[in-house]
Amino acid sequence: MIETFQRALPNGTTLSCRASGTPGRPLMVFLHGFPEGAFIWDELLAHFAQPAHGGYRCVAPNLRGFEASSAPAEVSAYRAHLLLQDIQQLVATESADGTIATLVAHDWGGAFGWGYANAFGAQVGRLVIINSPHPGTFARELRDSPAQREASAYMNFLARPDAEALLAEDDFRRLWPFFEGMKAGADGFGWLTEPLKDQYRALWGHGLTGGCNLYRVTPLKPAMPGHAAPDIAIPSRERLTVDVPALVLWAMDDAALLPGLLDSLDDYVKDLTIHKVPGATHWIIHERPAFVAAEIEAFQNRP
Numbered sequence: 001m002i003e004t005f006q007r008a009l010p011n012g013t014t015l016s017c018r019a020s021g022t023p024g025r026p027l028m029v030f031l032h033g034f035p036e037g038a039f040i041w042d043e044l045l046a047h048f049a050q051p052a053h054g055g056y057r058c059v060a061p062n063l064r065g066f067e068a069s070s071a072p073a074e075v076s077a078y079r080a081h082l083l084l085q086d087i088q089q090l091v092a093t094e095s096a097d098g099t100i101a102t103l104v105a106h107d108w109g110g111a112f113g114w115g116y117a118n119a120f121g122a123q124v125g126r127l128v129i130i131n132s133p134h135p136g137t138f139a140r141e142l143r144d145s146p147a148q149r150e151a152s153a154y155m156n157f158l159a160r161p162d163a164e165a166l167l168a169e170d171d172f173r174r175l176w177p178f179f180e181g182m183k184a185g186a187d188g189f190g191w192l193t194e195p196l197k198d199q200y201r202a203l204w205g206h207g208l209t210g211g212c213n214l215y216r217v218t219p220l221k222p223a224m225p226g227h228a229a230p231d232i233a234i235p236s237r238e239r240l241t242v243d244v245p246a247l248v249l250w251a252m253d254d255a256a257l258l259p260g261l262l263d264s265l266d267d268y269v270k271d272l273t274i275h276k277v278p279g280a281t282h283w284i285i286h287e288r289p290a291f292v293a294a295e296i297e298a299f300q301n302r303p
Contacts, residue, residue: 002042006068007061009089011082015061016068017090018042021049023057026101027094029087030060033107033132034158034211035167035175037203038062043289044104044296053297056101059094061087063109065210067203078213083112084119091123099123102300106130106285108214117244127246128296131254131282133261136240136268138220141260143232148258149222156224158215164208172204182255182281191286237268245271247299249292251280273299 001020008014018038028048030041038060045058062069064086065078072078092098103124105113110132117127133141141148157163167174179192215221220232234240246269250262259276266272275295280287 002045007090007093009086009093011085011089013064013070013086013089015064015070015086015090017059017061018045019057019059020045021055021057023094024096025055025057027091027099028054028056028058028102028104029091029100030058031087031103031105031109031113032060032063032066033109034214035178035200035204035208036107037067039199039203040106040285041104044285044293047293048297053293054300057094059090061090063112063210065207065213067206069210071207071210073209075213075216078210078217080112080115084115087112087116088120099125101125102128102296104128104130104296105132107132107282108211111135114242117242117246118239121243124244126300127242127244128249128299129246130249130284130292131251131257133257134240134265134268135220136234137261137263137265139232139234140264141258142220142222143234145258145260148260151256151258152222153225154256155215155218155221158212159221160212163212163215167208167212168204172201175200175204179283182253182283191283196286240268242269243271245302246273247295248272248274249284249295250274250276251282251284251287252276252278253280254282256282 003019005017006014007017030044032038032040041060045060047053048056048058064083065071091100100123103113103116110129113127113129114134117124252259262274277284285292
């Protein structure tokens with residue numbers, strides 16, 4: 001059973017959350033991306049709360065700016081260290097010792113997952129990243145790979161001042177192609193049912209400014225058409241290394257995040273397992289939730 005609640009944090013942010021499992025049990029935290037919300041994790045929340053699968057306390061917050069979470073209008077309010085602070089303060093309300101047994105993250109959530117494991121590695125048991133680039137390899141590929149720059153060009157549209165207004169027009173007609181443009185296997189995007197669309201409509205109806213502000217605030221995006229390439233600097237190594245055991249699940253038919261992002265990832269992650277998944281796209285959590293759950297569980301059970 002999925003419970004929902006609002007959690008007011010000491011920094012003044014309120015996060016709307018979805019959760020399953022008994023409070024006080026080892027904690028799993030799930031971080032979503034754009035244009036998603038916490039509900040994408042419901043099957044995994046229910047799975048890992050079961051005693052047969054670890055009996056975890058599973059919590060998935062809507063990141064600031066998403067669903068009913070606090071949504072400041074200022075672009076600067078979406079800087080990475082502020083979202084990491086949200087997560088750390090939420091964890092403190094769910095874990096007596098402030099630790100996360102397993103942190104699972106996708107897309108933009110993965111950006112904060114990598115950052116959290118770097119900044120608070122002693123408080124994280126294991127890290128699972130699903131189709132989310134490490135900032136070191138993403139900076140490198142944006143700098144060196146024309147193919148990745150082309151694949152990431154959509155980021156500039158989402159950073160436009162009028163992006164949220166354009167996305168909301170005509171029943172979000174510009175957002176549905178984010179999903180429908182990537183077809184995996186024989187079933188295409190058959191997972192995008194009308195009930196699921198209604199869940200997305202309800203999510204997006206809360207507003208899209210927070211999600212768009214993530215694209216506005218990040219320096220890691222390609223040049224605007226007709227403009228010189230930005231000077232993309234790779235962050236300092238101390239901000240990039242991860243000592244937490246990490247599993248990277250990578251759907252190979254992701255049209256936005258290319259496999260080159262995996263190259264030399266082990267330069268930054270000491271204990272790294274990469275599982276490449278053919279026939280799946282960026283939306284693998286929707287496409288193959290049972291597979292994702294099984295991969296995470298096997299990783300957790302690894303000695």
